[in-house]
């Protein structure tokens with residue numbers, strides 16, 4: 001059973017080491033807040049320090065006028081075997097044993113000043129002090145600044161309120177046992193400690209009332225009304241204490257001697273003799289220790305479930321935030337390549353299916369290209385007037401005698417030039433689809449979210465590569481069109497019906513004679529219609545071959561080598577340049593560090609609890 005207080009002590013120390021001392025920090029749930037503790041509260045000079053020293057059996061707390069306790073002091077008491085030497089250890093100076101308790105007092109004062117300065121301000125960052133002694137019981141107590149009514153010189157106006165708020169953050173938690181110290185020589189109705197305890201624990205179930213200075217009460221008066229629970233009722237019995245007086249302190253009266261005197265006081269007291277075995281600082285220590293053990297035991301299941309829940313939450317947040325970046329250049333390069341691959345994978349999924357967008361490329365080939373081909377102005381180009389003009393100009397001063405060979409060629413070449421427009425437009429349309437898919441893929445790549453600089457670098461490199469593919473695509477489609485002009489399909493012309501008419505020859509044999517006027521309108525109309533048929537045939541061919549060229553030069557290349565050039569570039573980069581690509585958002589980096597710390601804390605706490613569970 002005793003190991004339970006030790007367990008909470010260890011977890012508390014881990015909490016402080018990792019910056020969790022409850023309250024304030026809303027970024028994470030606090031484990032400290034979930035741990036049971038005993039906080040000592042009371043007005044100034046009510047005797048808090050004396051009670052603590054009496055429980056420990058040692059002088060070790062700084063004394064002086066004004067507010068001496070300006071940071072919470074987490075006092076962890078560990079009982080050792082009889083005969084062992086007493087010593088103290090501070091959380092902020094691990095492994096240094098203090099056997100001189102005068103030095104402990106000095107270190108508490110110095111450590112208080114280290115955080116608050118000598119300005120008499122207060123700070124919520126606790127000081128951890130462990131005392132190992134055969135004269136203590138296992139117990140953890142938190143000493144808090146005394147509640148005060150007025151600020152003294154050198155203190156801020158808000159000090160009264162600040163102290164009350166700090167004390168509130170401790171005693172306000174349902175896991176905090178309140179040790180409310182009130183002096184017997186003051187009316188209990190005016191006790192600061194009881195006033196505060198009543199606010200945060202109205203039923204009195206977690207408040208232990210301690211009445212000091214019983215020896216200083218006016219002659220003829222006693223505190224039985226309070227000690228027997230009539231003046232102010234609590235669930236737990238009140239404990240009366242007689243500490244050393246100021247005169248005793250001045251005379252350096254030994255604490256162990258003081259304890260004996262206290263025992264004698266109650267044993268021989270005519271008023272309190274019947275309560276003697278339930279009075280005094282030793283009894284108080286044992287009572288608190290027993291209660292704290294039970295309290296911790298009852299809280300373990302809820303602490304365990306809080307720890308497990310927090311670990312789950314932190315792990316999923318860590319997954320979301322991603323792994324920390326290594327400082328090693330090789331590892332950085334590896335990370336960059338992995339991120340590029342993650343992006344590339346998404347980009348390919350867009351093209352191959354699985355993610356939308358690739359279908360828009362098919363839309364270019366299936367709708368945009370055929371529509372653009374249909375809209376080409378061949379009607380105008382192959383009008384009778386234009387055919388006549390082109391054919392006539394083609395023959396120069398010597399008009400054609402038989403077929404207008406040159407005229408046909410000129411007309412066809414002129415018509416085929418029109419195909420360049422839709423061919424290049426297809427290249428551009430696919431280019432823009434690919435660019436858009438790059439943008440989308442970067443946005444969808446979770447792993448890249450942390451790295452704005454790398455995102456821009458990948459976008460720039462991809463777009464540069466896409467431009468190159470577009471240039472290649474353009475050259476290829478224009479070449480396809482030019483190829484159509486460079487060598488015409490002879491078969492088509494062979495199969496053209498001749499413009500001949502058969503007239504009877506002398507002697508009965510038919511004789512083929514040209515029946516049409518080679519310079520007449522019908523003739524040009526027929527040429528126009530022949531050229532139109534040829535152009536349609538080419539159009540059909542290009543409708544099939546242009547997509548092949550575009551896919552070959554742009555889509556396939558984008559899939560296979562979008563980041564190839566980028567890879568060779570980053571391969572040449574030095575550590576600093578690589579680190580720049582991986583410059584994360586600083587807020588994110590900080591959050592990851594904090595998450596990792598908390599995760600470490602919760603895991604440590606879980607291990608501690610598991611180890612105690614084995615012992616039980």
Ligand SMILES: Nc1nc2c(ncn2[C@@H]2O[C@H](COP(=O)(O)OP(=O)(O)OP(=O)(O)O)[C@@H](O)[C@H]2O)c(=O)[nH]1
Pocket residue numbers: 042043044045046047048049050051064066067068069145146147212213214215216241242243244245246247249
């Ligand atoms: N005679 C007698 N004097 C006591 C008793 N308890 C405390 N004192 C004296 O009261 C004075 C204040 O006691 P502390 O223990 O310093 O009180 P505190 O609440 O810690 O005071 P601050 O830290 O200043 O808020 C000291 O001079 C003590 O010697 C007691 O039970 N009997």
